[in-house]
Amino acid sequence: GAGLFLVAAFWILLGRILVRRVVQLSDTMRAVEGGALTVAAPAPVEGGDEIAYLARGFNRMLAQIRGFNEELQARIADATAELTRKNRALEELNELLVAARRDLTAQERLAALGQLAGTIAHELGNPLNAVSGHVQLLARRPDLNESARTEVLIVNGEVQRMAQIIRRFLDQTRGFTPSTEPVEVEPLLDEALDLTLGTEARAKIQVQREVDGGAAQVRTDPGLVRHLLTNLVANAVDAMPNGGRLEVQAHREGQDLVLRVADTGSGMAADVKRRIFEPFFTTKANGQGTGLGLAICKEIARALKGRIDVESEPGRGSIFTVRFPAEMV
Structure with missing residues (x-):
């Protein structure tokens, strides 16, 4: 009777151990099935019985799946980053296309x-x-x-x-065909100011003129540069009907002559700044402007193989910068 009891107790205990290990392994499988790939199989893997063998096989399979998943996530991340770069490049290309169409x-x-x-x-x-x-x-x-x-x-x-x-x-x-000759830059700045600033404007506007030594004499087209500066100064004066500060500067950057005209006027909103170089675009009242001045400036800059840029915010004035190649004399 006692021997039979011990045998029964042994099988019951063994069954519980086996069932517990099977349940643990089964729970892990369900967790993995639900997407919890980071869960390791908690079932004992020591020994050589079938459950341990099954647990080891499951763990190896789980490790492979984790590796595949990590590789897939890395590829997805790389593909997403590449797609983002391509989209940005496409946006930049579209912006260039719009700008080119506008220029044309x-x-x-x-x-x-x-x-x-x-x-x-x-x-x-x-x-x-x-x-x-x-x-x-x-x-x-x-x-x-x-x-x-x-x-x-x-x-x-x-x-x-x-x-x-x-x-x-x-x-x-009409089109601009630049000539090249030795030019003193400072007198061109003075002429632009004299042509544009009347007595009333000079009384209200503080003028600062500055010419860097490296930009004092260059080879360029004096007529086009004078025309360019006159239009930019006139635009700055118009932006300050109640007075302000006007800065007209010339300096060198590498092989380029850089002209800078800054005002403390009303500034421009983003939509205005985007169109400011279009012919006939103006924010002035009818009869007070043709909308050609800045468009002409852009064409002159282009003729001089340079470019013109503008920085402006409402209420903070505007800065026009023109740069073009010009040899020192």
Whole structure:
């Protein structure tokens, strides 16, 4: 009886141990099935019975699955990073395409405007020259009294002013072919300031002019640089109707001449800054601006094999920077 009891107790204990190991291994399998790949099989693997053999095999399989999963995650991370880089490159390419299309449209507008300006100059220039010639002959008549002569000279002055406006409009819209000659930069800055700043503006605007020694004399086109600076200074003055600070600087960076015009005016919002170099785009009221000044600046910078950039925020003024190759003299 006692022997039978011991045998029964042994089998019961053995069964519980086996069942517990099987249950532990089964729980681990269910956990792995649910996605818990980091869970190791808790069943004993010592020994040579079938359960230990099964546990060791399961652990090896689990280790392989973990390795595959980690490799897959790494590949996914690499693919995601590469996709992000490709998307960014595509966005940059699209931005360049939009900018190129905008530049092309601007050049087409300027080209069309140049043709129109040429037609206007021809159609109006000849009659104006004829009127000017007759008025000058009339002014030289000996029988003309002084009062009438004064009136005739006023008429001739207005005719000359109209002709000058047409010439200026034509100069602003035709293509630019730069020449190269030794140029003193400082006088060009002074001329741009003198042409743009009237007595009223000088009373309200503090001007700082600075020319770096390396930029004092260079080889470039003086007419185009003067035109460029005049437009930029005029734009800065218009941005400060109540006064402010104007900085006009020239310095060298490597082989480039760098011109910088900064104001403390109203600044520009992002959407305005994006379009500021488009022909005919202006934020001024009707009749107060053509929207050509900055577009012309961009074309001049392009003709000089350089570029123009702008930094601006609403209420913080604007900084226009032009850089182009120019040999030192």
